[in-house]
Amino acid sequence: MNETIFQLENIHYGYVDGGKKRVILNGLSYDFEKGRFYTILGPSGSGKSTLLAIASALDQPEKGCIKFQGEDIKKLGYTKFRRNKVAIVFQKYNLMDYLTGVENVETDMMISDKKAPGNRKELAYKILATVGIVKSKADRIVTNLSGGEQQRVAVARALAKDVDLILADEPTGALDTETEKEIISLFKTLAYEYGKTIIIATHSDDVARQSDTVLRLKDGKLVPVEK
Numbered sequence: 734m735n736e737t738i739f740q741l742e743n744i745h746y747g748y749v750d751g752g753k754k755r756v757i758l759n760g761l762s763y764d765f766e767k768g769r770f771y772t773i774l775g776p777s778g779s780g781k782s783t784l785l786a787i788a789s790a791l792d793q794p795e796k797g798c799i800k801f802q803g804e805d806i807k808k809l810g811y812t813k814f815r816r817n818k819v820a821i822v823f824q825k826y827n828l829m830d831y832l833t834g835v836e837n838v839e840t841d842m843m844i845s846d847k848k849a850p851g852n853r854k855e856l857a858y859k860i861l862a863t864v865g866i867v868k869s870k871a872d873r874i875v876t877n878l879s880g881g882e883q884q885r886v887a888v889a890r891a892l893a894k895d896v897d898l899i900l901a902d903e904p905t906g907a908l909d910t911e912t913e914k915e916i917i918s919l920f921k922t923l924a925y926e927y928g929k930t931i932i933i934a935t936h937s938d939d940v941a942r943q944s945d946t947v948l949r950l951k952d953g954k955l956v957p958v959e960k
């Protein structure tokens with residue numbers, strides 16, 4: 734019953750730097766399963782952020798193919814894929830500073846083509862409550878929340894999109910150990926109770942230890958790490 738939901742096939746990507754080409758992803762392939770929690774480890778500069786940018790269609794590979802539920806995302810349309818199929822969480826929360834928590838979450842409901850049923854604001858409060866942000870905090874301008882709380886709002890935004898694939902680039906990089914634990918347990922809930930596929934790039938061995946599959950980005954390829 735291990736359903737493949739997201740596939741990277743023979744991905745090649747590089748940057749031209751000082752007139753010289755530097756290969757970052759070199760024939761990278763991997764199949765990700767539904768409802769599974771993955772972490773990607775790798776030293777600084779190995780290409781984790783580059784890989785996540787390509788996986789979320791913020792950038793396109795030079796060669797290779799990305800499939801969501803068996804369909805090439807190029808055929809599906811990159812914008813459509815980004816809007817409706819994938820959500821991204823970044824290290825620095827990526828919130829709209831001048832809005833409240835609940836307004837940030839509502840924005841994502843408006844972006845998605847899948848219109849949320851019923852009262853949008855009500856649903857936004859509900860989603861925020863599931864990540865531990867009560868109404869009084871949800872009504873605050875987000876810069877007046879702690880780092881951990883802002884990251885919860887960022888996770889709530891990903892939830893508001895109601896997509897099956899969540900990518901995160903060092904989502905706990907700016908948080909203390911205790912808050913890191915809480916955010917990771919939130920991601921686990923999303924995987925195991927909501928069936929979402931979670932892929933997190935991280936420097937933290939603690940985070941990696943808690944995931945179902947640890948992958949190492951090495952020489953432009955993803956290599957599974959034996960636990």
Ligand SMILES: Nc1ncnc2c1ncn2[C@@H]1O[C@H](COP(=O)(O)OP(=O)(O)OP(=O)(O)O)[C@@H](O)[C@H]1O
Nearest residue numbers: 748749750757775776777778779780781782783784
């Ligand atoms: N726009 C760019 N132009 C040229 N080189 C780039 C560009 N973006 C990234 N790079 C280089 O590509 C390599 C991979 O960068 P990337 O940000 O993907 O690494 P990373 O694994 O996410 O690192 P970190 O752990 O520090 O976040 C680095 O050497 C980086 O300097």
Ligand SMILES: [Mg+2]
Nearest residue numbers: 781782783902
């Ligand atoms: Mg990075």
